[in-house]
Amino acid sequence: MRGVEEVAFFAGAIGALGGAIAVIALRNPFYSVLALVVHLVSLAGLFLILHAEFLAAAQVVVYAGAIVVLYVFVAAYVGGIEEPLWEPIPGQRFIGPLLAAALFVELSIAVLGTALAGLDTEGPTIPLDFGSPAAIGELFLERFLIAFEAASILLLIAAVGAVVLAGKRAAPGGAGGGPAGDPHEAAGDRGETQSQLGRVAPDGAPTGAPPEAA
Amino acid sequence: MSATTYGWLVLAFPLAGSLVCGLGFRRLPGRSAGWIATAAIFAAFVSAVGALFMLLDHPAEERELTSSLWDYASAAGLDIQLGILVDPLSVYMCLIVSGVSSLIHLYSVTYMASDEGLRRYFSYLNFFVFSMLLLVLAGNFALLIVGWAFVGFASYALISFWYRRETATRAGMKAFVINVIGDIGLVFAAFVIFREVGSFDYLEVFEAAPETFSVNDGTAIAICVGLMVGAFAKSAQLPLHTWLADAMEGPTPVSALIHAATMVTAGVYLIARTHSLFEVAPTAADIAAFTGLLTLVFAASVALVVTDIKRIIAYSTISQIGYMIVGVSIGAYAAGLFHLMTHAFFKALLFMAAGSIIGAMAGVQNIDRMSGFRRALPFTGALLAVGALALAGAPPFSGWLSKDEILVFAAERGGFYWIFAIGGYIAAAMTAFYAFRITFRVLYGEPCPEARELEQGHLAHSEPANPLTGEPEDTEVGFPGPGHYVAEREVPMKVAMGVLGLLATVAGAVQIPGVTDVIDSFLEPAFEDSPLAHIHPSTSSAYIGLAVGAAMAVVGIGLAYYLYVVAPGTTDRIRARARAAYAFLSHKWYFDELYDAVVYRPLIAVGSFANSVVERVVVDGLVSATVGAVRGVGVLVRDAQSGFVRAYALLLIAGFAALGLYFLIVAS
Amino acid sequence: MDLTWYLVLSALLFATGAAGVLIRRSPLVILLCLELMLNAGNLALLAFARANGDQDGQIFALVVMVVAACEVVVGLGLIVAMYRRRLPLNVDDMRSLRG
Numbered sequence: 001m002r003g004v005e006e007v008a009f010f011a012g013a014i015g016a017l018g019g020a021i022a023v024i025a026l027r028n029p030f031y032s033v034l035a036l037v038v039h040l041v042s043l044a045g046l047f048l049i050l051h052a053e054f055l056a057a058a059q060v061v062v063y064a065g066a067i068v069v070l071y072v073f074v075a076a077y078v079g080g081i082e083e084p085l086w087e088p089i090p091g092q093r094f095i096g097p098l099l100a101a102a103l104f105v106e107l108s109i110a111v112l113g114t115a116l117a118g119l120d121t122e123g124p125t126i127p128l129d130f131g132s133p134a135a136i137g138e139l140f141l142e143r144f145l146i147a148f149e150a151a152s153i154l155l156l157i158a159a160v161g162a163v164v165l166a167g168k169r170a171a172p173g174g175a176g177g178g179p180a181g182d183p184h185e186a187a188g189d190r191g192e193t194q195s196q197l198g199r200v201a202p203d204g205a206p207t208g209a210p211p212e213a214a
Numbered sequence: 215m216s217a218t219t220y221g222w223l224v225l226a227f228p229l230a231g232s233l234v235c236g237l238g239f240r241r242l243p244g245r246s247a248g249w250i251a252t253a254a255i256f257a258a259f260v261s262a263v264g265a266l267f268m269l270l271d272h273p274a275e276e277r278e279l280t281s282s283l284w285d286y287a288s289a290a291g292l293d294i295q296l297g298i299l300v301d302p303l304s305v306y307m308c309l310i311v312s313g314v315s316s317l318i319h320l321y322s323v324t325y326m327a328s329d330e331g332l333r334r335y336f337s338y339l340n341f342f343v344f345s346m347l348l349l350v351l352a353g354n355f356a357l358l359i360v361g362w363a364f365v366g367f368a369s370y371a372l373i374s375f376w377y378r379r380e381t382a383t384r385a386g387m388k389a390f391v392i393n394v395i396g397d398i399g400l401v402f403a404a405f406v407i408f409r410e411v412g413s414f415d416y417l418e419v420f421e422a423a424p425e426t427f428s429v430n431d432g433t434a435i436a437i438c439v440g441l442m443v444g445a446f447a448k449s450a451q452l453p454l455h456t457w458l459a460d461a462m463e464g465p466t467p468v469s470a471l472i473h474a475a476t477m478v479t480a481g482v483y484l485i486a487r488t489h490s491l492f493e494v495a496p497t498a499a500d501i502a503a504f505t506g507l508l509t510l511v512f513a514a515s516v517a518l519v520v521t522d523i524k525r526i527i528a529y530s531t532i533s534q535i536g537y538m539i540v541g542v543s544i545g546a547y548a549a550g551l552f553h554l555m556t557h558a559f560f561k562a563l564l565f566m567a568a569g570s571i572i573g574a575m576a577g578v579q580n581i582d583r584m585s586g587f588r589r590a591l592p593f594t595g596a597l598l599a600v601g602a603l604a605l606a607g608a609p610p611f612s613g614w615l616s617k618d619e620i621l622v623f624a625a626e627r628g629g630f631y632w633i634f635a636i637g638g639y640i641a642a643a644m645t646a647f648y649a650f651r652i653t654f655r656v657l658y659g660e661p662c663p664e665a666r667e668l669e670q671g672h673l674a675h676s677e678p679a680n681p682l683t684g685e686p687e688d689t690e691v692g693f694p695g696p697g698h699y700v701a702e703r704e705v706p707m708k709v710a711m712g713v714l715g716l717l718a719t720v721a722g723a724v725q726i727p728g729v730t731d732v733i734d735s736f737l738e739p740a741f742e743d744s745p746l747a748h749i750h751p752s753t754s755s756a757y758i759g760l761a762v763g764a765a766m767a768v769v770g771i772g773l774a775y776y777l778y779v780v781a782p783g784t785t786d787r788i789r790a791r792a793r794a795a796y797a798f799l800s801h802k803w804y805f806d807e808l809y810d811a812v813v814y815r816p817l818i819a820v821g822s823f824a825n826s827v828v829e830r831v832v833v834d835g836l837v838s839a840t841v842g843a844v845r846g847v848g849v850l851v852r853d854a855q856s857g858f859v860r861a862y863a864l865l866l867i868a869g870f871a872a873l874g875l876y877f878l879i880v881a882s
Numbered sequence: 883m884d885l886t887w888y889l890v891l892s893a894l895l896f897a898t899g900a901a902g903v904l905i906r907r908s909p910l911v912i913l914l915c916l917e918l919m920l921n922a923g924n925l926a927l928l929a930f931a932r933a934n935g936d937q938d939g940q941i942f943a944l945v946v947m948v949v950a951a952c953e954v955v956v957g958l959g960l961i962v963a964m965y966r967r968r969l970p971l972n973v974d975d976m977r978s979l980r981g
Binding site for chain 3: 009013016017020021023024029032033036039040043046047050051052054055058059062063066067070071074075077078092093095096097099100101103104107108111112124125126130131135136139140143144147151154155157158159161162163164165166
């Protein structure tokens, strides 16, 4: 049993890690999305090993199913982006991974160096329905009801927000956002914020807001 | 009503008058402010007379009455009362101050009639009289200091009354600053007294003085020096005299009141009042006497050459106060105070006459331009002569009797006090000379244009100008008023001058040696604890002194007569021959220049150093450096707000890593 | 089973995601890297849940998944909005909020 578990773990781990590295390394964002799928499915396998069946299923259905599909749609809509080589922040290419590595080292030291009781043990015996949908559902509706409801509201807000963000806008806001939105214009920065707030034309003369001008 | 109630009334009337004139300045019509003020002071005089009678009701030993209105401060060993002391000395001073003040107020009613600032003037004048009376009636050192300071302020307000004149404001500031120097001395003395004796109250302090201090004790000398500094600043003695000549910038009645009769006598009063302390420290008393002597000679010499009529009279005041200071310092208290009284009369009279003449001259004060007013101003001329005779010490005028009494006392004390007698007589000759220098110059000789105009019956008018510098000024502000007044035409001026002239003539009768000694016996209870006060020169020596004095007066008058009437123009030749001496005298022995170099310039240098180095570099620099540092840090930190999301993320993760590192290190 | 392995793996995945956020410039890919980090967190949570025999960890991980979903939705909406307005899809060019 342990042997199987170990093999399964390593398989899942390699898949997850490989997918992760592919996500950050591949140039084409479409390929990155596909790499993410691999990563997510591998993680689902790991979840299974950890006796989190419901979560594994949720991972596959929600994450790899819905979210990744969203990504695919947007990637297709937006298209592939060629990232230019020039880096406005000097040294970021090297400092970034360096810091991440430092983080990893620290976390590992933290994990390995602690005297966590759970390490090096088998873990307690767990009931049969550990991680089953029934058990999860029971917990959600009994102990974590508020979290459940809050999560639902959050989902609702997110959905509404997405619609508002990506939907068609009325013309003035859109026109105001357009010309003022040129981010290369350093001097126009002030005009940008103002145009979002008070519908003032870039040259400063107030338009369509006489009460505010008084 | 008891004497102390009258005492409070003496204080209340002028204060009320000042408030009424000051606060009602918009609603008081015409010259009514003047009449109200005069009435207030006259009421104060009447109250002083009432106090006198009530005081005389008491037997001689019990003539020290105190009355306290309010516990001003009582904590931590301090017990200061708002209290007055009514005793012969204070009643005497009150009578003189309120009497002469009421006459001067009367004079001012017409003199200042055309002035826009009439109400302000009378408010200040009343306030001045109130403060002087407070000073005199105070029963403890704390209230004395209050009155002292008020008098200084009132003097400043009145000197720079015509504040549009720069010379006037500067003179006012000069007077105030020098007065403050005196205040410092006085306050210091008061503190040391409190430390040694434990009380500010006069009666307690003076009783305890002989027991607390041994003779010529260092502390006692220090106290007396402090008191002397105060007295000299107020009475314009060397070396704190420079303000009095400049104080002539004020209106003439102000000069008459403050700088002849009242404020400058405060120093004399102070020394007389604290005589117990001065007798415990004879060294200090001698220093005071010598300073007085030096002053009287110095001022008399300067008065010989100065050309502004008011300034001649001012230096005369300094000189005569010198006599008084000598008197009260060597123990001739009654004599010194007698001279105070007579001086008040004839000096105020002289100033009033001068005011009348200046009015006739349309504001010009230079005696070189005045001559021949004998026919044009008969009344003024006569009273000018009366005042001059009293000042010169000619018999039988009051000045003769009072001045010589001091000098006789000095001779009686013997020893080195003879120097005071000799110096005093020489200066008496000089006094007579300059007194008649004014008189002969103004009255005799060819009538000047203004005099001729006046003889024809109309008063000269000219463009308004600053009498000191001669530069023209505008009278749009309304002061000085455009009107000029002479005594011949104004009844109040005539009345005031007439009364004073009479007093200057006959007031000496109260102290004819061997015949009457009204003042001596009246003041005796206040000075009975003093061994010096019991020295009484014999009648014969008194008469010898009087004879010498008369002789000096004759010498002086005769010399003046010769130089100004018989052979006019001699003075110009003398001036041409003795240029250096003339320059020395006319620059007032270069005191102003000395103070400028020794005091003023170093202070200005220190001030500008403080400004340029300490203020600009150190203080400002510190503040600017802080600002610069904060701004610099801001500039540095601002670069972190680059707007790059990834930079922010970098900082985030870097911070997280650093934090983790810290915790790992701490935990290990 | 060994809790340590899971935790180390989770740390590795998290670090990888962090590195990705720092070095990639396309907002789309940055969001993907964020997903990596969230999933690493989930893994750790579940590992602890199994080690303690406590299902609360799984609930937590589920809620994290919900939040991740919402965040992805909003983020992608933003990307679409940016694209609609012809803004260059480059995180470095979005810097109006600089001080």
